[in-house]
Amino acid sequence: MSLDKKQVKEIAYLARLSIEDEELEQSTSELNNILSLMDDLNEIDTGDVEPMAHPLHMSQRLRDDEVTEENLAEEFQAIAPKTGKSHFLVPTVIE
Amino acid sequence: MTWETVIGLEIHTQLKTKSKIFSGASTEFGAKANTQACAVDLGFPGVLPVLNKEAVRMALRFGLAVNATINKHSIFARKNYFYPDLPKGYQISQFEIPIVGNGAIDIPLDNGEMKMVGITRAHLEEDAGKSIHDLYDDYTAIDLNRAGTPLLEIVSEPDMSNAKEAVAYAKKIHTLVQYIDICDGNMQEGSFRCDANVSVRRVGEGLGTRAEIKNINSFKFLEKAINLEVERQIDILEDGGSVAQETRLYDSIKNETRSMRSKEEANDYRYFPDPDLLPVVIDDELLKEIKDRLPELPSEKKARFIDNFGLSEYDAENLTSQKAMADYYEIIIDKGADVKLSANWVMGELSASLNKNQIDIQDSPISAPELFNLISRITDNTISGKIAKDVFRLMWDEKRSVDEIIKDQDLEQMTDVGALELVIDEIIAKNLNQVEQFKNGNTKLLGFFVGQVMKATQGKANPKQVNQILNDRLS
Structure with missing residues (x-):
């Protein structure tokens, strides 16, 4: 599998990464190098291997349903770029 | 041309836990903005999500209640998109292996029969925060209290063929989640939200292109929104056009659906397993305990x-x-x-x-x-x-x-038969004409006499007795 420059541009847009046109060539070839490693991995027959979702062979620990957090709104808001009446403010989003 | 409608629903139910799905912040509704959003909910660097046991149990309760396959090994994934009310830039959800697999529920139809609707899956995920657009002219205000509230997203098969069936299904799920006490069902507060996937096709043809309608917060609007969307799609197709696969917003004030995102290419969420969360393993003992305790x-x-x-x-x-x-x-x-x-x-x-x-x-x-x-x-x-x-x-x-x-109010029924007979005799005496007609076969006039008696007794006569005495007197 390999990607062309247009696809790399789209992926960069989805991840909100800014890639200048002059960097595009290099990024594309680097990404394709990584993808070729995946192709190598795909050569291996894994039919008998259970899919792995996480490298640790453990299962998720669960928490009891209790409220343990206190209200730290003031501290969090103090470092926000802009706030008003206890809201975080961002440039207008139009849906 | 005959058209067929195909509808599937995605229902987001907020689970009734005290704390959030991955943090110990409170989920209580109506608190002052951002006072229930902790570092985990805000997506601060270095924090780790820890799964809420009760959210898992509630999901299992639902799965067992709809006879679904339970995936004893399920995984969480990151759904990546950028929006200000999603601080991490991804929503933790389940993609490849949801906790609840295939199930089904029966819904009542208008003709009194029942129809089985398939449930494709139900998965756990976190809710996003709220964007408030009308508070400031130049800013959007963000309240992250809701961010991280546990949701169970229940996805149906496209088994419904009209708006009424979709409403019947939604009501069934609404009833069920309240019976099993996993969701308060409050649609006004957004605890129970429906998205509808709607498409139409010519009878006998393959599935048409679907549109997803969002922002439906009552059963009445669900029915209206689907009917509007079906009409819109049929109009397009009959004019020779084609339906775009897109997300549409239902506007209950204008009673219309309108396109929400023009850039559909942005809808690639690039899911991948969340490395912060290990697979969730459900053992038989837990499953049995939950089953035994189902109401x-x-x-x-x-x-x-x-x-x-x-x-x-x-x-x-x-x-x-x-x-x-x-x-x-x-x-x-x-x-x-x-x-x-x-x-x-x-x-x-x-x-x-x-x-x-x-x-x-x-x-x-x-x-x-x-x-x-x-x-x-x-x-x-x-x-x-x-x-x-x-x-x-x-x-x-x-x-x-x-x-x-x-x-x-002196409303007690007349039980004195003698008194009732007196009243009836008086009425018969006053209406000899009608008596004549009745005797000549116009039996509908019995109702007239009953009415007169009821009027004379201010409704206190026992209708059974009145009928009996009238029949005696008039025969």
């Missing part, structure tokens, strides 16, 4: 109402459609009231008054024991069914007891 389900309650009380399918379906209504009804029956008469009162007069005043049955001004008293006064012939409706109104408005109202 009586709506379908089981309905079957019991039919078997034990001899109710019709329709009445049983109706009475069990809300747990609180079923409980109310059972209190009346346990006290020994007539089964069918009680069903009629609960589904008729009581439900109509509650609906009209938008009151939940739990908050009814007339309690179940009080309605039992009223029904008893009908069955012991103290008052007629017609007078009982007036008494009901007075009980509702003035919150007085049944017997007090009957006594004060």
Whole structure:
């Protein structure tokens, strides 16, 4: 599998990464190098291997349903770029 | 040209946990903005999500209630997109292996039959925050209290073929999640939200392109939005156009659906397993414990109402459609009231008054024991069914007891047969013309005489007795 420059541009847009046109060539070839490693991995027959979702062979620990957090709104808001009446403010989003 | 509609629903139910799905912040509704958003909810660097046990148990309760496959090994994934009310830049959800797999639920159709609707899956995920657009001219205000609230997203098969069926399905799920106590079902507060996937096709053809309608927060709007969307798609196709696969927003004020995102390419969420969370493993012991503790389900309650009380399918379906209504009804029956008469009162007069005043049955001004008293006064012939409706109104408005109202208003049924006969004889004497006609075969006039007697006795005569005496006198 390999990607062309247009696809790399789209992926960069989805991840909100800014890639200048002059960097595009290099990024594309680097990404394709990584993808070729995946192709190598795909050569291996894994039919008998259970899919792995996480490298640790453990299962998720669960928490009891209790409220343990206190209200730290003031501290969090103090470092926000802009706030008003206890809201975080961002440039207008139009849906 | 005949068209067929295909509808599938995605329902987001907020789970009734005290704390969030991955953090110990409170989920209580209505708090001051951002006072219940902790570092995990805000997506601060270095924090780790830890899964809430109760959210898992609630998801399992649902899975067992719809006879679904439970995936004993499920995984969480990151759904990546950028929006200001999603601080991390991804939503933790389940993609490849959801906790609840294939299940099904029966829904009632208009013709009285039941139809089975498949449930594709139900997965756990976190809710996003809220964007408030009308507070400032130049800014969007963000409240992250809701961010991280546990959701169970219930995805149906595209098994519904009209808006009514979609509403019946949504109501069934709404009832069920309240029965099993995993969601408060409050649609106004957004605890229960529906998205509808709608497409149309010519009869016999393959599936058409679907549009997803969002922002539907009542059953009435769900029906309207689907009907509008079906009409819109048919219009496009009949004009030779093609339906775009897109997300559309339902506007209840303008009563229209409109396109929400023009850039559909942005809808690539690039899911991948969340490395912060390990696979969730469910053991048989936990599953058994949850199964044993499941309350009586709506379908089981309905079957019991039919078997034990001899109710019709329709009445049983109706009475069990809300747990609180079923409980109310059972209190009346346990006290020994007539089964069918009680069903009629609960589904008729009581439900109509509650609906009209938008009151939940739990908050009814007339309690179940009080309605039992009223029904008893009908069955012991103290008052007629017609007078009982007036008494009901007075009980509702003035919150007085049944017997007090009957006594004060002198509503007790006439039991003195002699007195009733006198009244009837007088009416017969005044209406010789009608008597003549009746005797000549116009039997419909019996109703006229009954009416006159009721009028003369202010409705206090026992209709059965009136009929009997009239039939004697006129034959």
